Amino acid sequence: MLRKPKNFSGKFLLLFLLFLNSQLAYSQGARYTISGYVRDARTGEELIGASIFVKELPNAGTQTNSYGFYSLSIPEGNYHLVAQYIGYNAKSSSVKLNQNTKLNFSLSGQETELQEVEVTSTRKNENVVRTQMGVEKLDMQEINTIPVLMGEKDVIKTMQLIPGIKSAGEGNGGFYVRGGSADQNLILLDEAPVYNASHLLGFFSVFNSDAIKNVTIYKGGMPAEYGGRLSSVLDIKMNDGNNQKFGVSGGIGLISSRINVEGPIVKEKGSFSVSARRSYADIFLKLSSDSAIRDSRLYFYDVNAKANYRINENNRVFLSGYFGKDVLGFQNLFGFDWGNATGTLRWNHLFSDKLFSNTSLIYSNYKYNIDINAGATDFNIISRIQDWNLKQDFEYYPGARSTFKFGLNSIHHKIVPGAISAGESSTINSRKLPNRYSWENAFYVSHDYKLTENLNLAYGLRVSSFSVLGPGNFYTNNAAGEPIDTTVYESGKLVKTYVNPEPRVALSYIISEKHSVKASYGRNAQYLHLLSNTTSGSPTDLWLPSGTFVKPGLADQVSLGYFRNFLDNNYEFSTEVYYKDLQNQIDYRNGAQLEFNENVEGELLIGEGRAYGIEFFLKKKYGKFNGWVGYTLSRSERKFDQINNGSYYPAKQDRTHDISLVGIYNLNEKWTFSSTFVYYTGNAVTFPSGKYRINDRIENLYTERNGYRMPAYHRLDVGATWIRKKTEKFESSWSFSIYNVYGRENAYIIQFEQSETDPSRTEAKQIALFKMVPSFSYNFKF
């Protein structure tokens, strides 16, 4: 079993050497390296994805990496280097290059975006010229301005306004990317996977936007350094903290209050940032006259903390963590809490001006705990998923037109599916489902290469493997899902290993400065699957590793795009068409017992799927009035032998039309107004086509899976931000918003039941969650 990876790593090395060779072929003559960091002048924080280019060499350009580092190797000469980043004034530096040079940039933020700041010689057509497609970066400024439910700024909710990324609905923390299911999104917080990104059963996400520096989502054509999920990667990076001066900011909202403290540990060498937030719904509970409500508990909190320290020019360490929890309960009869904890320890090391290395040790844990204490029914249930993850990433910048990335990743997963411990007088037995252990490994290499002035190629290979480890009982099930054989494996024994090569290719052709065409192909493998057969998901949904029955999910996606900027890059337009083929998808048998079932595989069905669509995106980035319009026309279908006679049927997340409109208007230095509108086709659902009487009850008769549609969803939100005071020392502002302005009753669920007015009939009853919800919050900073 060990031989295979060895073999692969041999190939990997060979491949890499080939790359190096091809690189050497044209790097003749005296070339020197300019490298350094791009930072925010005010906070000292590194800027991720800032552009660096050389005025004299239109072909030479690069972007800062996740740690703000760049490196460019160009021939000897005199140059002007320009660094730019959205929302910041670009900066130019002249360099006389006759030796390897360090050059750091400090960019200052554009104080207001009111003046249409035109910095000459900057490039604003980044979306046209970059090779990568299917990627969106969220601007934290936009996230803070866009109105949301209860005024809780939320990266996940705002992200759902981008075409191809769809909300799973109100009261549902999940989202769907290009027809994939909610568990096919890899959500990373400082590289640590977050297994449940919802607070309060899905109304809010676990990401406190005060703690977030950068959000990038990949909808397709993922770079080779990412893997493990089929549909998307949501890469969230936490703030490093201001290394210039101490600062405190915070806010008081309707649902929660938050506070952030940041500052230098050693000025310019290290900083920290701590953000915390807690909801206070439970304080309102105490006011209730109903004792059942008064004795209930319901709140969430989370803490994000990060610290970094630059040991010297070539070494820097980061430590970051997240801890959050939701608590529900009623007296001491019932308690239910769940939450994530993540931790990341990172070491940046520069082996040379051209070779950047990052080593990360990552911990991630999601668990829930249920306590029931009602007389003879006295027990406690725990369940968790815990990862230890080691990542080694290298970035190598051999010349001005080439970047290599390579590295490896090894994750140990431990899943505790469930353990019941019963009280002494309980009539329930203590019971524990066996833990499931697995080991996921991957290595990757990718090369971004500018073939000609107009043609860019990014290609790479990720090879992933997944080993199911003992101990445990592994069942062989018959077609009806009943166990016919059991194999027992000892601790540490390899039960099954899967290996998947995942090629990734992206090509872009720049027709002119204003427009380009791009194409990409990528294969992704997914080894962990979320079992959830409720409409809106639950904190108790269980992660199941691939095993002898459930094979790794595979997705192949091809996409083509056209990118065009108008009116001096003030307007960005893009359209992308994609087709995705999905293998080894999971659905459930009728009446599946997913909780506390040792042989849960027996309740699953394995099938396939396809998703395709076209996305249009028009964005105005600059000026007093900005925003975007997104439209997606798409389809997502599944096929299981046991469902709908084995023919393709629409997946729940199949949405024909999906429209989003976002408008932000900066009236003056004090006032900013914003508004969003969304419209989408209702989810595909199963409704009854008949009814029958059995057991003295009237039951619904179903004829097909997902043969109906929920009513279309639409909603208009408005918001306003008023900056009350803004000085060097103190800033304060108020945010107001109205969610669902015109009070559309959007269906949350539709129940088919006996009529309340006429018991001889049945009726369809719609339940909507939120009509109009006004909210406000107060924010401060000093």
Next chain:
Amino acid sequence: MKLNHTFSILKPTVLRALLPAVMLLSSCEKVLDIDLKEAEPRVIIEANVSDQPGPYSVIITRSVSFNETNNFPTVNGAEVILSDNAGNSETLTETAPGVYKTAGFQGVPGRNYFLKIKANGQEYDAVSSMPQPIAIQELKVQKSTFGGDRLMPIIKFQDPPETGNYYRAFYIVNGKASNRLLYLDDDNHNGNIIEGNFFDPDIELKSGDVVTIVLQTINEKMYRFLREEDMSGSSQAASPANPTSHFSNNALGYFSTHGQTSATVTVP
């Protein structure tokens, strides 16, 4: 008796009970007029045989479209034959439209039973085994542990040492049975004395009420049917489906052969 539901009821219960209260908002409901397809009528069969003296009944009806009234046509003039693996066999008599009853047939735990129905030129078959009955050791009515002054019946019975025992119960007050589906497996309480609480939000017990609890020992297939039937009406299920039928030839229904005991108490 709904212990097996502890997990799945969490979210809907919590959502409905806590969230609206907390957010000082009430969710809004309205009746929709949905254009539903009209399913082909299906034959629906309910067959019960116990270890208690008969008569046992088989009820055959048909499904109707969702928007029709709750009048379900009966299937009349069918030939219904009940037999067991000990060589007993009886043809049931139609005592009311669609209702077929035995005359002298006696169910015995441990035996296998066969049901053969011929109606309108179609044949529907089912097979079932009968588990041993289990006695109710105690039935009492007491205040609910979940707060409030609500009275709740509680039964105690001994689960056998081996796993794989399944139960169905009926909660009857003054001769009227609650139509909630009450079923339990022994996954979490194997070999224990099981305490079953009965809760029906529509029943408010008061002094003088006569409470009867019927405890049936059912087989796994029947347990699964009840579970699936219960889930088929849940608005929280992502993909509701019909319960898996015990009958051949596209008839939908169950054939329950069970051991049965009962206990009665008057609320003091």
